[in-house]
Amino acid sequence: MSRAEAGSEEVRPALGEVYKAAGHAHILGLTGVPGSGKSTMVSKLVQAVRKDGRKVGVIAIDPSSPFSGGAILGDRIRMSTHTMDDGVYIRSMATRGSTGGLARSALAAVDILDAAGFDLVIIETVGVGQDEVEIARASHTTVVVSAPGLGDDVQAIKAGILEIADIHVVSKCDRPDSNRTITDLKTMLAMGINVSIKNNEDKPLWQVPVVGTSSESGEGIDQLLATIDRHRDAHRTTALGTERLRRIAEYRTFKTAEDLLRSRFFVSTSDRVSALVDRISRRELDPFAASDELMSDLALYR
Amino acid sequence: MSRAEAGSEEVRPALGEVYKAAGHAHILGLTGVPGSGKSTMVSKLVQAVRKDGRKVGVIAIDPSSPFSGGAILGDRIRMSTHTMDDGVYIRSMATRGSTGGLARSALAAVDILDAAGFDLVIIETVGVGQDEVEIARASHTTVVVSAPGLGDDVQAIKAGILEIADIHVVSKCDRPDSNRTITDLKTMLAMGINVSIKNNEDKPLWQVPVVGTSSESGEGIDQLLATIDRHRDAHRTTALGTERLRRIAEYRTFKTAEDLLRSRFFVSTSDRVSALVDRISRRELDPFAASDELMSDLALYR
Numbered sequence: 001m002s003r004a005e006a007g008s009e010e011v012r013p014a015l016g017e018v019y020k021a022a023g024h025a026h027i028l029g030l031t032g033v034p035g036s037g038k039s040t041m042v043s044k045l046v047q048a049v050r051k052d053g054r055k056v057g058v059i060a061i062d063p064s065s066p067f068s069g070g071a072i073l074g075d076r077i078r079m080s081t082h083t084m085d086d087g088v089y090i091r092s093m094a095t096r097g098s099t100g101g102l103a104r105s106a107l108a109a110v111d112i113l114d115a116a117g118f119d120l121v122i123i124e125t126v127g128v129g130q131d132e133v134e135i136a137r138a139s140h141t142t143v144v145v146s147a148p149g150l151g152d153d154v155q156a157i158k159a160g161i162l163e164i165a166d167i168h169v170v171s172k173c174d175r176p177d178s179n180r181t182i183t184d185l186k187t188m189l190a191m192g193i194n195v196s197i198k199n200n201e202d203k204p205l206w207q208v209p210v211v212g213t214s215s216e217s218g219e220g221i222d223q224l225l226a227t228i229d230r231h232r233d234a235h236r237t238t239a240l241g242t243e244r245l246r247r248i249a250e251y252r253t254f255k256t257a258e259d260l261l262r263s264r265f266f267v268s269t270s271d272r273v274s275a276l277v278d279r280i281s282r283r284e285l286d287p288f289a290a291s292d293e294l295m296s297d298l299a300l301y302r
Numbered sequence: 303m304s305r306a307e308a309g310s311e312e313v314r315p316a317l318g319e320v321y322k323a324a325g326h327a328h329i330l331g332l333t334g335v336p337g338s339g340k341s342t343m344v345s346k347l348v349q350a351v352r353k354d355g356r357k358v359g360v361i362a363i364d365p366s367s368p369f370s371g372g373a374i375l376g377d378r379i380r381m382s383t384h385t386m387d388d389g390v391y392i393r394s395m396a397t398r399g400s401t402g403g404l405a406r407s408a409l410a411a412v413d414i415l416d417a418a419g420f421d422l423v424i425i426e427t428v429g430v431g432q433d434e435v436e437i438a439r440a441s442h443t444t445v446v447v448s449a450p451g452l453g454d455d456v457q458a459i460k461a462g463i464l465e466i467a468d469i470h471v472v473s474k475c476d477r478p479d480s481n482r483t484i485t486d487l488k489t490m491l492a493m494g495i496n497v498s499i500k501n502n503e504d505k506p507l508w509q510v511p512v513v514g515t516s517s518e519s520g521e522g523i524d525q526l527l528a529t530i531d532r533h534r535d536a537h538r539t540t541a542l543g544t545e546r547l548r549r550i551a552e553y554r555t556f557k558t559a560e561d562l563l564r565s566r567f568f569v570s571t572s573d574r575v576s577a578l579v580d581r582i583s584r585r586e587l588d589p590f591a592a593s594d595e596l597m598s599d600l601a602l603y604r
Contacts, residue, residue, distance in 0.1 A: 257593035258564070260594070265555075277552045281551035286319070290555055291555060
């Protein structure tokens with residue numbers, strides 16, 4: 001997994017084999033704004049999954065330094081109760097600002113856990129940022145976590161991810177203002193914002209539910225897991241899954257090609273790339289004309 | 303600008319010409335976590351820039367729906383005081399989750415304002431998310447906004463962007479706990495986290511300052527602008543700028559090539575791409591093997 005995360009081109013054929021061996025696990029994307037209580041919820045969910053003997057992997061994508069690339073450990077420490085359990089695997093990943101490849105690392109890690117026989121793999125990302133939201137969507141079931149009482153600015157951001165939810169969860173339901181958050185979400189759902197695939201009788205194949213939980217009391221966690229399993233079953237047995245799997249394959253193929261482009265562009269010691277960048281820097285050449293040439297060059301360069 | 307944002311391939315040659323005509327404005331990247339008071343600060347900064355007659359453009363990247371693509375207007379409304387002023391141009395952009403191209407739209411908009419004769423162009427992004435942070439770094443001067451009293455979770459995210467600052471600003475300095483935030487930042491700087499380019503006498507060409515402001519009272523805003531201008535002068539007259547301009551050119555070239563890849567991949571109606579995605583979805587083919595083929599195909603396809 002470390003080699004996959006480092007992202008050298010040599011590891012690609014091996015990851016290709018891993019990809020083909022995978023496809024059995026259920027992939028859960030879990031996202032929410034900062035302060036929504038995502039990490040604690042994941043920890044509780046892991047406990048619930050373990051109760052019925054299933055193996056569970058967690059890939060947690062932490063915002064962190066674009067320079068050092070080191071993940072922030074704060075949230076992870078809360079998960080330390082699981083460290084002695086062989087049926088649980090937890091990995092934190094950093095968002096690597098300057099080199100990209102966040103999706104590559106995360107999705108390779110998901111494949112590895114899937115191929116290794118984990119029943120459920122959770123990808124946890126912060127629900128802000130283009131890549132982060134896309135990664136959470138590259139899953140069979142997407143859970144969006146909301147919390148009562150966050151500031152206005154944060155709520156505005158939250159609005160950007162509400163529509164990607166297969167399941168809404170409201171955390172911190174021990175708080176009196178959580179009912180308001182639940183009502184707001186249900187009102188929004190009633191307005192038909194979530195896209196639904198319909199069956200032959202024109203009924204939606206999935207109604208997006210709102211589940212209230214409290215990580216404090218443990219309330220609602222079992223219900224959340226049951227709801228996730230219900231979505232997994234619908235995903236596996238109805239048209240819900242067919243479209244989803246194709247969209248994920250499309251996303252993964254594009255991301256892999258993008259990553260190949262990135263590695264060839266930045267790893268390349270070619271004087272040609274370097275000369276182009278110099279001319280662009282002096283505005284003698286524009287990046288649009290240059291990228292046409294580069295694409296042709298880089299496709300040939302192996 | 304709307305055509306640039308829509309992102310069709312036809313507009314690329316025109317944007318290429320705009321790029322070559324640009325290069326005179328000073329580009330300011332301003333970023334900070336949700337709740338840090340970025341937007342209000344930008345509004346005050348615009349007022350200060352206008353006082354000495356300079357023309358200023360603002361490109362504000364709002365987190366928003368990956369489905370509707372509509373920008374959230376809340377923050378923008380605060381800027382309505384500038385709407386009658388010809389020397390000010392403000393544009394909000396949405397983060398378009400599924401189609402990408404955020405950097406393309408933002409950077410094309412910067413070029414257009416630059417070529418149109420704006421003296422200062424501000425790119426405001428939320429400081430969370432790989433793309434968002436990269437866009438803020440693609441500027442001559444990067445300002446990171448911090449605020450006192452944000453929650454732990456938000457502070458942790460903030461840590462991911464502290465190192466990209468040329469200038470730190472602490473907003474809300476009317477609050478008593480702001481001194482603590484200023485001290486924390488100064489301590490961090492003393493630990494030498496920020497990278498500095500040195501002159502012949504081994505002295506750093508730029509010492510990252512911490513500026514305290516209050517949007518409430520207007521305190522510190524003039525000092526912030528003077529500090530930005532001081533960095534602009536250092537950028538223009540020392541080795542500080544040379545490396546920076548090359549890094550920006552490299553980033554822009556890569557992003558443009560990536561965007562070309564994206565548009566050819568998703569716009570392509572080629573049966574071949576479609577057949578590859580189907581096989582990947584069934585795990586008969588892996589995305590790594592497929593992307594090698596795709597890159598060659600897409601480079602040839604015009």
